[in-house]
Amino acid sequence: xxxxxxxxxxxxxxxxxxxxxxxxxxxxxxxxxxxxxxxxxxxxxxxxxxxxxxxxxxxxxxxxxxxxxxxxxxxxxxxxxxxxxxxxxxxxxxxxxxxxxxxxxxxxxxxxxxxxxxxxxxxxxxxxxxxxxxxxxxxxxxxxxxxxxxxxxxxxxxxxxxxxxxxxxxxx
Amino acid sequence: xxxxxxxxxxxxxxxxxxxxxxxxxxxxxxxxxxxxxxxxxxxxxxxxxxxxxxxxxxxxxxxxxxxxxxxxxxxxxxxxxxxxxxxxxxxxxxxxxxxxxxxxxxxxxxxxxxxxxxxxxxxx
Numbered sequence: 001x002x003x004x005x006x007x008x009x010x011x012x013x014x015x016x017x018x019x020x021x022x023x024x025x026x027x028x029x030x031x032x033x034x035x036x037x038x039x040x041x042x043x044x045x046x047x048x049x050x051x052x053x054x055x056x057x058x059x060x061x062x063x064x065x066x067x068x069x070x071x072x073x074x075x076x077x078x079x080x081x082x083x084x085x086x087x088x089x090x091x092x093x094x095x096x097x098x099x100x101x102x103x104x105x106x107x108x109x110x111x112x113x114x115x116x117x118x119x120x121x122x123x124x125x126x127x128x129x130x131x132x133x134x135x136x137x138x139x140x141x142x143x144x145x146x147x148x149x150x151x152x153x154x155x156x157x158x159x160x161x162x163x164x165x166x167x168x169x170x171x172x
Numbered sequence: 173x174x175x176x177x178x179x180x181x182x183x184x185x186x187x188x189x190x191x192x193x194x195x196x197x198x199x200x201x202x203x204x205x206x207x208x209x210x211x212x213x214x215x216x217x218x219x220x221x222x223x224x225x226x227x228x229x230x231x232x233x234x235x236x237x238x239x240x241x242x243x244x245x246x247x248x249x250x251x252x253x254x255x256x257x258x259x260x261x262x263x264x265x266x267x268x269x270x271x272x273x274x275x276x277x278x279x280x281x282x283x284x285x286x287x288x289x290x291x292x293x294x295x296x
Contacts, residue, residue, distance in 0.1 A: 032260035032277040071257075076277050106180035109187070123277070128215050131273040131284055137194030144187050 004170035008050070008163065013058050013065075016042035020066045030135040031123050033077040035084070036146045037115045043089060044108055044154035049163040052093055059085045076126045080119040087118035104158070108151030112143040202271040203287030209249045211242070212282045223247045223268065223285070235279025242283070249283060251276065 020039040028034045039062060047055040063081045067073040092111040095102055102110070116139050123132055157163075211219040214236055221244065230243045230252060238255025248268035251261040254276060261276035267285060274283040 027258070027263040028260055029263055031275055032258060101176065101179050102183065103174070103176040103180050106176065106183050109180070109184060113187070127275070127277065127280065127282065131282060132275065134198055134271045134273060137191050137198060140187070140194070141191045144184060144191065148184070 002170060002172040005172040008166060009054060012042050012046055013061060016058060016062045017065050020062060021069060024070055030139055031132050033080045034116060034119055034139060036142060037112050038150060040111055040150050041154045044104060045157050047092060047096060048158055055089060059089050080122045083118035083122045084115040088115035104155045105148060105151030108154060109144055109147030112147030112150065113140065116143045198271050202269045204269050207285050207287055210284050210286065214280045223249060235281045237279055240276060240279060240281055
């Protein structure tokens with residue numbers, strides 16, 4: 001792997017970790033541990049501009065590093081993040097590779113929706129309670145709004161061509 | 173209009189319609205009378221409070237990892253203090269209606285409010 005690519009992945013990883021940690025300071029008001037998923041901006045940009053494996057790598061490492069920093073490793077919040085990260089990236093990869101029907105905004109909205117779905121499923125399993133379903137509509141609404149914002153921001157970053165230029169310059 | 177953009181708008185529209193339906197379902201089925209608050213710790217029912225007749229007071233319950241101070245105020249129930257890192261349950265505030273459970277994941281405590289229609293049935 002080229003040094004320039006390693007550096008780029010390092011920067012992307014650092015940005016997504018910082019976003020995820022900042023986001024963890026926002027109280028959820030619904031089910032504890034639910035995150036909005038603004039870190040998905042970086043994952044989307046990586047998925048579109050670098051590659052699938054790189055996006056998976058950044059996504060998984062992010063979940064672990066953030067849990068170490070916040071001291072939530074192996075807690076309910078950690079498994080919620082992990083499930084959310086996998087479900088969200090899974091559907092986004094499907095949409096980008098196979099179902100090429102949506103623009104980056106649609107991909108981001110569905111990613112955000114699957115992100116909270118994964119988190120809610122873990123919360124339900126962990127707590128053995130179906131009462132969290134009362135919060136489903138409001139969480140889904142916040143996911144759709146977040147998804148639209150994330151899609152716009154990620155699209156804007158991609159349009160600047162900042163990553164594409166690096167890739168062309170250093171040929172990776 | 174680009175086809176992908178049109179698909180995005182259809183997707184967002186369908187999702188918003190579903191969400192509004194869900195919100196209406198939650199709002200329309202909630203009850204505000206004859207409420208009973210049930211406090212569960214690790215899925216065990218530990219306390220049942222008739223919110224209509226309970227005077228204002230605070231009490232402490234033992235959660236899975238720490239203590240929670242639960243407060244009854246104006247026929248509503250809330251968590252005043254909690255031994256947990258994120259204080260999400262405290263941020264949820266006071267509740268005096270069904271369909272809005274208070275969840276403290278760290279201590280595995282849930283406070284669920286149910287409308288108790290059995291009271292009327294028994295009197296009848």
